[in-house]
Amino acid sequence: MECVFGLVGNGFAIVAADTSAVHSILLHKNNEDKIMVLDSHKLVAASGEPGDRVQFTEYVQKNVSLYKFRNGIPLTTAAAANFTRGELATALRKNPYSVNILMAGYDNESGASLYYIDYIATLHKVDKGAFGYGSYFSLSTMDRHYRSDMSVEEAIELVDKCILEIRSRLVVAPPNFVIKIVDKDGARDYAWRQSVQDVTTAAV
């Protein structure tokens, strides 16, 4: 039921993820941020087993930081993606992580990039990608409307089209989404799309 998708535009990459934390039939919270800021210019949108998701993405994040402290230079997006894939591949033969990842980043030499990394250590550099049941709708929508070198406004329009499609067609569609962007100025929150907000009732 988790929906993660993303695409590359003109000098930027955008990822969107649903924000539902689900346990069986219970929704724990609807503002769970599943897009981690890996470093100043990288985002990791992850979906999968909640414990694995947090454990693995934090592990990658700390290793990426360690590299930067040790060597004085940050990893490129490609290097970080390959490192992540390698860790998943090693764990796969013993204790696999059930985590799917879309890694988006910006490097000065190579511009914006997006990497599709699934739980069995598949790695693909892509222009657009998606995970989860929502992918049936978001990939089709992106295939229809995506062009290379879209502006931020055009890309957000496409993201919103995908969210609308997911909301209207997926039977247990997540109500809320978070959208984050990474470009030459760094990785940051872009917007939230909330159709259900937490309700706090006043004491009676």
Place this chain on the structure above:
Amino acid sequence: MSRRYDSRTTIFSPEGRLYQVEYAMEAIGNAGSAIGILSKDGVVLIGEKKVTSKLLQTSTSSEKMYKIDDHVACAVAGIMSDANILINTARVQAQRYTFMYQEPMPVEQLVQSLCDTKQGYTQFGGLRPFGVSFLFAGWDKNHGFQLYMSDPSGNYGGWKAAAVGANNQAAQSILKQDYKDDATREEAVELALKVLSKTMDSTSLTSEKLELAEVFLTPSGSVKYHVHSPESLTKLLVKHGVTQPAAESS
């Protein structure tokens, strides 16, 4: 000199010295020299061969220069068998990095990694240190062309020009005087040949006694490690006027 602290590699002497490390450096001081010079468009490595014989198969064996990865090479001075072990270690480390990150290992990280290995032999395990000093020459996208020197203690430094092995102090002082920051690769080769001709003990310089290698970028942007053939070396020696015996050079 406290001889009683000689035998264990991993203990300090009362004066705070590691004798085994110092003795290793002594061993290197008797070995064939090697010089590295950084230029704008490449790094030059030159080495003095101690084993000279017409019978040596020069196309397959190299005494001084080794390729670690496509973008890094090194010159060695010291005990050759020790050097082979470390060179293999460096090669494995470079490939391991590329396996993990799908990118070439930055030169300084490779040097640091190898030096961490060397340092281990000065602190634990009870094994003697490696009797080798290295000159690493390489290129990466972070810092361009680089030259690093490392010694048995595991220390390393980045240099514009450096010398290891026999007469390295003399070579280093000549380099200090004559090195120019904006030299081209050709000028660096000339400087290397001149310095070696002045500091080498032997009476005349022939291509048999030398190995010369350059690390540079091809027009297409890939890193090339090129070892000069004996013929090419002889031509260079003649061109720069260093074939005469040292006593007669003007």
